[in-house]
Amino acid sequence: MGWVEHAILWHVYPLGFTGAPRAAGPDEPVVHRLKHLESWLDYLIELGCNGLQLGPIFASSTHGYDTVDHLAIDPRLGDDSDFDRLIAACRERGIRVLLDGVFNHVGRQFPLFQAASESDRAASWFRRAGDGWATFEGHDALIALNHESEAVREHVTTVMNHWLDRGASGWRLDAAYAVPPEFWRAVLPAVRERHPDAWIAGEVIHGLDDYRERAGLDAVTQYELWKAIWSSLNDRNMFELSWALERHSPDTLTFVGNHDVTRIASRLANPAHLGHALAVLFTVAGVPSVYYGDEQAFRGEKYDRAGGDDEVRPAFPGSPEELAPFGAEVLRTHQRLIGLRRRFPWLARAGTTVAHLTNRQLALRAEHDGEVVVTLLNTDDAPYRFPDVEAGVTVAESAHAPGGDPHLVPAQAWTVLTRTAG
Template sequence: MQGWIEHAVWWHVYPLGFSGALRAGPGHRLPHLIDWLDYAVELGASGLQLGPIFAAETHGYDTVDHFTVDPRLGDDADFDKLAGAARDRGLRLLLDGVFNHVGRGFQAPESWFRRTGPGSADRAVFEGHDSLVALDHDEPEVLDHVVRVMDHWLTRGASGWRLDAAYAVPPRFWRAALERVRPLHPDAWFTGEVIHGDYVAYLRDSGLDSITQYELWKAIWSGLNDRNFFELAWALDRHNDVLGAGLPLTFVGNHDVTRLATRLTDERHVGHALAVLFTVGGVPSVYYGDEQAFRGLKEDRAGGDDAIRPAFPDRPESLAPFGWPTYRLHQRLIGVRRRHSWLAHARTRAIHLTNTAAALESAGAADRLVTLLNVGDAAVDFPIDAAELTLLDADTPGDGRGRTTVPAHGWSILGT
C-alpha cells in the first residue's frame, strides 16, 4: 500500500493551457512549470497532478504517441528536468493516461480499434467525438501497450496515473494491467475518472486505488447554492461507502468543469466549499487558478474549455493581487489537512442538519473534527458537544475554545 498517498494534496495543472502551448508550435514549455513548484509547495501541495503531456493533435486527449512528450511542451529532457525539480521539493508526479481512445493520427493495427462495422472507416468513436477513436480493450496488444506506457513513465519518475475516461473501459482491463504494473512499481497510485454509477463496484472490479468523486463535487456546490445541506449529507453517506473501497480523488474544480468561483451563486461560500474538501476523507486536489479565485465558464462548443484552461504568467509575482486572499485561505485549510493526515480515511456524518446549517463530524480511530457550515442570514449556535474541541480555523477571527456559534454565511472547524 502506498503510505504516501494518505498525506497527499495535489495541485492539478493542465500543461497545454498553463504554458500557453495549446495553439502554439513546438517549444520547450514544460519547464515553465518549474518556476511554479515552490508556489505549489508554499500552497501546501505534496504532489503535481498533470493533465496530458504526450504527443497529441489538439487538446491532449487525442493522443498520437504515448511515449513522446508533446512537441509543443518539449521533449524527454524537459520532462526529466521537471521530474527532477519536483523530486527535489518532495513533490510527487501524477500523469494523465488517456487509454480509452486516441487521436485519428495514432498509428496502430486495425485490430486495436473498436469497430461499428466491417469497413475501414468503421472505427468507433468516444461519446460522439469524431476525432477520438476508441481502442478495443479486448485486444491483447492494447493491454500490452498500456502496460508498457505505464511502466515507461513510472520508471522515468512518475508516482501514479489518473486514468482518463476509466468509466468507458471494462474494469477487467484495468485489473489485468495493474496485475502486471504493480509488481514493477508497488508504490504507484492509480485513480480512474468515473463520473456516475456504482463507485464501490467499479473500485472492486477494476483493482484501482481510487476514483474521481464527482458525486461529492456536485453536492458541495449545489448544496451551497440551493441552501440544501441535506443533499451534501446524503452524498457524504455515499462517500463513506466509497472510502471502504479506496481513497477517492476529491475536488471542487478540475479541467472539465466550470470553476468554483463562477459556479457558486454567493462568493461568500467559497470557504465553505474548501472547508468540506479539506476535512472529509479522500485525496484532495486543487485545480490551478482556483487557489487564486479564478473564474471560468465551461461551454459546450468548440473552444468551450479555453476559459477554464488558461495560461499562467511566467512567475507567481505576476498574478493579479485580488487572488492572494483565496490563496492564503487554501494555505490555512491545507495546513489543517496536513496536520490531521488521518482525515484521508475519515468517515463524515452530519450531527446537526438543517437546510442552511450543518455540523459535519469527521472521525478516525481516535480523532474527531467538526466542520460547522452556515449559509443562512442569521447566526447559528450549533447544539453539539464541543467540550474537547479547539477552534482550528474559521472565516472570522476567534479565540474561544470549542466555539459553536457561527455567524451568518460563516464556517468554522473544530478539532482535537
C-alpha cells in the same frame, strides 16, 4: 495508502498553463514550455501541496486527449529531457507527480489508426461500430481502442511502466468509466509488480466503489461529492451534501474544480461560500486536488461547444509575483485549510458522520485515536448556534474572528473545530 495518505495535489493542465498553441502542426518543432512549470514548484509547496497532477503531456493533435504517441512528450511542451528535468526538480522538493493516461481512445493521427484501413493487425487495435470505427461519446476525432485486444493491453502496460520508470508516481486514467473494468484487471498487475507504490485513480462519473473494485483501481474521481458541494451551497440545501457524504468513500480523488468543469468561483451563487466548499474538501476523506487558479479565485465557464474549455484552461504568468493581487485572500484560505489537513493526515481515510443537519446548516464530525475534527457550515443570513457536537474542542480555522462560543457561527460563515489527543 502509503505516501498517498499525505498527498495534496495541485492539478495543472499543461498545454493551457504554458500557453501552448491549440493544435500541433506537421513536423512541429520542439518548444521547451514544460520548463515553465518549474517556476511554480515553490509556489506549489507554499500553497501546502506536495503533489503535481498533470493533464496530458504526450504527443497529440490538439487538446492532449487525442494522443498520437504515448511514449513521446508533446513537442509543444518539450521532450524527454524536459520531463526528466521536471521530475528531478519535483524530487528535490519532495513533490510526487501524477500523470494523465488517455487509454480509452486515441487521435486520428495515431500511426496504427492511419494504417488500419490497410492492415488487419493495425485494425485489430480499434473497435468497430457498424461500417465504421467506434468513437468516444460521439467525438469523431477520438477513436476508441479495442480493449479486448492483447496488443492494446500490452501497449498500455508498457506505457504505464515506461513513465513510472522515468519517475512518475501514479496515473489518473482518463475516461476509465468507458473502459471495461476487466481491461484494468488484466493490465494493472504487471504495473503494480514493477511499481508497488504507484497510485492509480480512474475517472469515473457514477458507480464509484463498484467500478473501482471491479477494475482493481486505488481510487476513482468523486464527481458526486463535487456536485453536492456547490449545489447544496447554491440551493442552501444541506440535505443533498449530507446524502452524498453518506455514500462517500476514502478511495477517491476529491476536488471542487478540474479541467473539465466550470470553476468553483464561477459556479457558486454566493462568493462567501467558497470557504464552505474548501472546508468540506479538506476535512473529508480522499486525496484532495486543487485545480490551478482556483486557489487564486480564478473564474471561468465551461461551455458545450468548440473551444468551450478555454476559459478553464488558461495560461499562467511567468512567476507567482506576476499574479494579480485579488486572489490573495482565497489563497490564504487554501493555505490555512491545507495546513489543518496536514495536522490531521488521518482525515484521508476517516469516516465522516453528520452530527447536525438542517436546510441551511451542517455539522460534520470525524474522529481517530482520540483526535476530533468538526466542520460547521452555516449558509443562513443570520448567526446560528450549533448544538454542542463535541466537548473540549477549540476553533482551528474559521471564516471569522473566533469568539467565546466555538459552536456559534456567524451568518454565511464556517468554522472547523478540533480536539487533539492527550
